[in-house]
Amino acid sequence: MPVASLSESLNDLLRLWDGDAPRSPCAGQTVLPVWRVRAGAPLLLEGAPADLVHVVRTGSFKCQRVGEDGYEQVLAFLGPGDVPGIDALGSGRQACSVVALEDSTVFALPARELDRLRLLHPGLAEGLQRALAHQLADTRRTVEMMAAVAAEVRLGRFLLWLSESMAARGQSPRRLLLRMSRRDIASLLGIAHETVSRAFTALAELGLVRVENRDVELLDAEGLRRCTRATRSTLADLPAPPLAAARRAPMLVA
């Protein structure tokens, strides 16, 4: 279960320096700096040398690449416990930019000392490994989101992913405060941002969620999960008639 993996990797990584033990015995000079990143500011830049490995402590980020046509493709959203730039460990260069979605804080580990730190902190090696494996599983899930044909299904899967991420961090899985814009969601899901808007409206009219700007509440997570199952085929013919909600495409609600 990726959920457990996340919280464990979070713990592994954060407990090491975050007040749990004021100073771990064999880490005399390895007290790590905490950086503040303001909303909208970049933490990492695509193509830059990967001399630091970061661990998100608070806040959230988006991971994106800008194409040569100027289009910003969002590849992932990151939260506490995630390790932005960890995919650069294999190449030495940042594969994508990482931008803060809100005021956030991160730890920074110098990449050159990673090998040494790994030996000093046996938990670090495993924590990094877990974080990496978790982010791989997470990205696979993004592929699953985009694989759905219907836009409402994509958005539904995204909301469920977000809900489970929140739960894994000990926060409410029902009440979601979106830190990202509709445009960012649209980019991740591979659809137009107008379509995201319409999909939110559609899910709300089905009674599955309540949407108020960036404040989203999952009213019927199980129903959402049901509608979200089908990869191909449309949402319209799935939810059967729960009450007498919406039917059909043109949907005249009465």
Next chain:
Amino acid sequence: MPVASLSESLNDLLRLWDGDAPRSPCAGQTVLPVWRVRAGAPLLLEGAPADLVHVVRTGSFKCQRVGEDGYEQVLAFLGPGDVPGIDALGSGRQACSVVALEDSTVFALPARELDRLRLLHPGLAEGLQRALAHQLADTRRTVEMMAAVAAEVRLGRFLLWLSESMAARGQSPRRLLLRMSRRDIASLLGIAHETVSRAFTALAELGLVRVENRDVELLDAEGLRRCTRATRSTLADLPAPPLAAARRAPMLVA
């Protein structure tokens, strides 16, 4: 550059046991078994306990999850040097099934002994880390493929990815022998398999590739790359200026 990363991780992992040194000094009892997997046979099953970590030696695999509606979603294609099931390191359970696309061979590392092996072979820990980072970057690329609107663009990006993968393994980047079916490609790209067919035809008619069943030749990789740049907007209006490239948005470089 992920290309370098792949070949290095491959070397790191394969050289350890593959004839380079008949038996590494401190690995007396760690001579790893090589398994044969026949075409179509599963190597890993979704949900199974992750007691083994595999390294592909020869052949190729697809990584997939079957939804509750029975739809088989392909998440990745794997080749020599890749590490199927490595995303299970964080959770202990296989996140997806891995099926051989052709007769293949793999190494198997017992997961319980990983920690011990890591200590014995310093290269192993780094190799695993590299493989993991590489596969994360690779999956991010899959997201980029699916993000393109036009089907021809998705297929073009897929072909370029495959070409670079082949190059990284020392094989021809021009001549591609597809080991996977159109249906598998379609699943990965998030489009219908008929559309893959039509996209192949379209790229061939543009003179960018030559397609003969599963034998594909990249006739104009640069042109393919050009057509593949635009995430949004159709292929049709791009190949118009073959010389005067793109100017567009904010970036006037000269």
Next chain:
DNA sequence: CGAGGAGTTGAGGCTAGTCAAGGCCCGTGG
């Protein structure tokens, strides 16, 4: 209080999904 981005909604064109039919490749068995 004003400006600008973010979000919503509408209309229309077009891509790609769906259904359907047929051809091709290849493994199997007579």
Next chain:
DNA sequence: CCACGGGCCTTGACTAGCCTCAACTCCTCG
């Protein structure tokens, strides 16, 4: 060796759903 069968692949016609463009409102922040 060849005939058969069942996949894989291709192509066509139709239609649903999404992207584009555009206008307008709302929220936020300076």
